[in-house]
Amino acid sequence: MDTVTLGPAGTYSHRAASAVSAGDVSFMESVRDIVDAVAVGDADRGVVPIENSIQGSVTETLDALADTDGLAVVREVVTPIRHALLAQDDGFDAVASHAQALAQCREYLDATHPAVDRRAVASTARGVEVARNDETTAAIAHPDSADGTELDVHGSGIQDRASNETRFFVVGPASERTPAGGKSSIIVYPNANHPGLLLELLEPFADRNINLSRVESRPSGERLGDYVFHVDIASGCYEERTRNAVADVAEIAAAGWVRRLGSYDTEHVA
Amino acid sequence: MDTVTLGPAGTYSHRAASAVSAGDVSFMESVRDIVDAVAVGDADRGVVPIENSIQGSVTETLDALADTDGLAVVREVVTPIRHALLAQDDGFDAVASHAQALAQCREYLDATHPAVDRRAVASTARGVEVARNDETTAAIAHPDSADGTELDVHGSGIQDRASNETRFFVVGPASERTPAGGKSSIIVYPNANHPGLLLELLEPFADRNINLSRVESRPSGERLGDYVFHVDIASGCYEERTRNAVADVAEIAAAGWVRRLGSYDTEHVA
DSSP states (O other): OOEEEESSTTSHHHHHHHHHOSSOEEEESOHHHHHHHHHTTSOSEEEEEEEETTTEEOHHHHHHHHHOSSEEEEEEEEEEOOOEEEESSSOOOEEEEEHHHHHHTHHHHHHHOTTSEEEEESOHHHHHHHHHHOTTEEEEEOGGGGTTSSOEEEEESOSSSSOOEEEEEEEEEGGGOOSOOSEEEEEEEOOOOOTTHHHHHHHHHHTTTOOEEEEEEEEOSSSTTOEEEEEEESSOTTSHHHHHHHHHHHHHTTTSEEEEEEEEOEEEOO | OOEEEESSTTSHHHHHHHHHOSSOEEEESOHHHHHHHHHTTSOSEEEEEEEETTTEEOHHHHHHHHHOSSEEEEEEEEEEOOOEEEESSSOOOEEEEEHHHHHHTHHHHHHHOTTSEEEEESOHHHHHHHHHHOTTEEEEEOGGGGTTSSOEEEEESOSSSSOOEEEEEEEEEGGGOOSOOSEEEEEEEOOOOOTTHHHHHHHHHHTTTOOEEEEEEEEOSSSTTOEEEEEEESSOTTSHHHHHHHHHHHHHTTTSEEEEEEEEOEEEOO
16 A cells, blocks of 8 residues: 655655655655545555645645646544754754644744744755755754754754644545545535525534534635635534535535545644 | 835735825735734824635635724725736746746646746745846746836736636724725634534525625634634625624624724725
């Protein structure tokens, strides 16, 4: 079972993929590439970040899922983000990491290393690579990234907020949609705009006492104010109430489309 | 009347600010800096991008508005994004621009300049600066950026979608909230999570036949699944139905807070 995720080795995506994959994990450079690889059958599973508790939605993932046919979400994985400051020794005057990781450690850096230059690179793993090759540069990444390298952990749990978690979707071909799971995701493009439209789209769930865990709007790309809605609900696709609610939504969105991504349960990995 | 916006000179933010400002326009490096400058009285007005018809919300702006007291949205400006390819001559082998501008012209670049290297820089204006200093690098920016420079326009209207617009908010101190305007924005943090909560928050508007033009959720930063909601409605703050609806929302969000950003009309500038 081949799994693809965002590389290089050592990213938080890699950690999530390793936790849920029995086979090989290989790397791609963008979420779009991963989703495409699964859709055309070049990979069995893709692991993509969907939401972080501080940064919010990963819009690249929402848009790739909305644009791609033939995919299912088969699992959901939540993993804590724990940042550490890694360096060869104390003599660093710069710190390299993904822009989001730098932002998530801003208060720590302001307080402990105000004079150190902050350099945004493509991934936390790339920052580690830089720090391994350059003793004047530190990295911010998971503390395990220092294992087996010349890097020391100079500070651990340095993110500004104690609660920092990222949700990942494990995607597979639609044919392998799981029969069970207590949460479901759908994407709706109503291709319409009138007073009360969003409310109409949400009522079929409320009428059946189905909790909406998340509603996110993304531009359709057609015109300003025209949206695609991503809806997560706390109810399985196999449940009659879910099937009926989604059927009602499909009727409201008759001028557009509804994509049923499938059902899953949340798994927490360390 | 001093106005601050995202610099350097020549950005789309600068174009929007110039169109609505009678006085001086000066530049800052981040939305957060602009919002702070207006909140503490260092500037009279700030012009910040809130949403693009292709890329979606500018989350940095949503979060800065949610975090800052004492601000009002006094105007809304919508401006078309029109990209051009600018270079000293035909001998370029790279193109520099903001990552979003490069993404918005991907199909054009694939078709006409597949071998040209794409380099992401901090702003479209910074790309123009690079192209002016380096004849091997082109820029993507508004065609007016070539005026008075050695750069020629090698392609105009090169964005992949005809409809590409950005909405900007003009923010001022809360004391200058305008008395009129047919659209309003509020931010709600319910600090609660139960089945039907989002629906409850939207019903006060639907019950009064007020159209929701946009609902966006942003993480509260407290825990995964806990959100701050940004709500735009097609109704003025001065209207009784709006006041009553927002009062109902404030009651539902009694454990959290509601921020009334004010009312405005949409102005389109070229």
